[in-house]
Amino acid sequence: MAHDNTRYLKTKIKNRKAVIGIIGLGYVGLPLALAFAKKGFNVIGIEIDKDRVKNIKKGVSYITDISNGALRDALRKRTFQATSDSKLIRKLDAVIICVPTPLGKDREPDISYIRQAVTKVKDNIRKGQIVVLESTTYPGTTREILLPILESGGLKEGKDFYLIFSPERVDPGNESYRTENTPKIIGGISRRSTEIAKLLYDQIISEVVPVSSASAAEMVKLLENTFRIVNIALVNEIALLCEKFGMDIWEIIDAAKTKPYGYMPFYPGPGVGGHCIPVDPLYLSWKAKEHGFETKFIDLASSINESMPQNVVERLEKLLADRKKTLDRSNILLLGISYKKDVKDLRESPSIGVITILQKRRAKLSYYDPYFPFLKLNGIDMKPIKLDKRELEGFDCALVLTDHSGIDYRFLASNLKLIFDTRNIFGRLGIKSRNIVKL
Ligand code: SAJ
Numbered sequence: 123m124a125h126d127n128t129r130y131l132k133t134k135i136k137n138r139k140a141v142i143g144i145i146g147l148g149y150v151g152l153p154l155a156l157a158f159a160k161k162g163f164n165v166i167g168i169e170i171d172k173d174r175v176k177n178i179k180k181g182v183s184y185i186t187d188i189s190n191g192a193l194r195d196a197l198r199k200r201t202f203q204a205t206s207d208s209k210l211i212r213k214l215d216a217v218i219i220c221v222p223t224p225l226g227k228d229r230e231p232d233i234s235y236i237r238q239a240v241t242k243v244k245d246n247i248r249k250g251q252i253v254v255l256e257s258t259t260y261p262g263t264t265r266e267i268l269l270p271i272l273e274s275g276g277l278k279e280g281k282d283f284y285l286i287f288s289p290e291r292v293d294p295g296n297e298s299y300r301t302e303n304t305p306k307i308i309g310g311i312s313r314r315s316t317e318i319a320k321l322l323y324d325q326i327i328s329e330v331v332p333v334s335s336a337s338a339a340e341m342v343k344l345l346e347n348t349f350r351i352v353n354i355a356l357v358n359e360i361a362l363l364c365e366k367f368g369m370d371i372w373e374i375i376d377a378a379k380t381k382p383y384g385y386m387p388f389y390p391g392p393g394v395g396g397h398c399i400p401v402d403p404l405y406l407s408w409k410a411k412e413h414g415f416e417t418k419f420i421d422l423a424s425s426i427n428e429s430m431p432q433n434v435v436e437r438l439e440k441l442l443a444d445r446k447k448t449l450d451r452s453n454i455l456l457l458g459i460s461y462k463k464d465v466k467d468l469r470e471s472p473s474i475g476v477i478t479i480l481q482k483r484r485a486k487l488s489y490y491d492p493y494f495p496f497l498k499l500n501g502i503d504m505k506p507i508k509l510d511k512r513e514l515e516g517f518d519c520a521l522v523l524t525d526h527s528g529i530d531y532r533f534l535a536s537n538l539k540l541i542f543d544t545r546n547i548f549g550r551l552g553i554k555s556r557n558i559v560k561l
Contacts, residue, residue, distance in 0.1 A: 139164075141164050141215050142216050143211060147168075166204075168211065186295060186466060187296075224401065244272055256287075256289065258401075261409060262337055264287040272285060309337070319332075348402070370560065395467075404420070406420060431478075431479060476523060477489075509534065514534065520541045535548060538557065543560050
């Protein structure tokens, strides 16, 4: 029986008649939904946030990398619809879970969104369905948490349904690598599940890479992001050392990256933000502790990155002191608050850390970020400014925290008394001036 099921399912996938469901239409789910829709699949997005569903129905995208045009195209072709009704799961041939995996209040993994999503799947599951988890999580989640829930109604994985982990690899704002051309890792609970998932993702992604298990696929993702957090922390520490030595870290990195092998540039900054890099490695260290293993690298990297906002404020304080000023009597302009350039996302943004410290030090704060026309932080309304000459002249120092594109940095350089540039955006644009100080 299972064999016939699988054959029928494979045929539906190959002729793109399989109905695809995406649970969670965020920066991972919405691009994935449109990637399937573009290939002619009928896609149902199941999104708990009713405002998001409303926006999608109006053809208004809330994801930086998805244009309204792309969204409207899929809606017009009727290959994509959004709903909050999870009962539609029973109509699906494949259900792909793309929900957040944040940290709880004690910085431990919070997989409540995964549990909610997989319970909805369990309540509506039927024979022959493919269930994929894409949310980044600790190794073992798919096997230890999802499998028992989905088999609790008596269905058997690998026979009645297929369960796979496939990590999302989305780099918001990256123009070169999109869903379709970023290699995709897949790992099933059973071999048959891996095989089915390969066929499914082969329809939309040019390179699909099977690994031996769901846990292996979960671990691949965590190695990728741990690699990043550790290397960013390393370059942040070297930057602090270069400041002591009176050296220009940006010159050192630019020279080091001429090495054609065995080196990869990372850049210092005010800290590490986003919902992945500062978070995912802590999922791994949490799981490691269950096995009595202490992940020293991850713990050290997290603490170095988390200390960067304080280091930035201390450096700013010194710059002001050199000009006989103190923080509590200074007017500071924060340039950019997103966690990284050209995205609208404040999650774990280092700017929040910097602003919180400056608020405590009673500095007078204003900000400019084209993605945030207003900002309320720690209960305080932050004042957005217009980048005009009169406004700029009133600041004792401007602090570049996010190097958004499309800003007239030359105009800023000629109208600000002092700029502390933690991203070296001015250096990269070849704008040199005595009033610009780099991290
Ligand atoms: N950062 C630095 N120095 C660097 C690189 C990054 O300070 O050299 C900071 C950024 O400013 C940002 C944070 O680290 O605050 C995270 O940067 P990121 O480029 O990793 O950005 P994310 O989290 O949006 O995207 C990442 C993906 N990025 C890249 O591979 C370049 C990738 O790590 C994951 O596929 C993705 O998160 C995810 O969803 O896991």
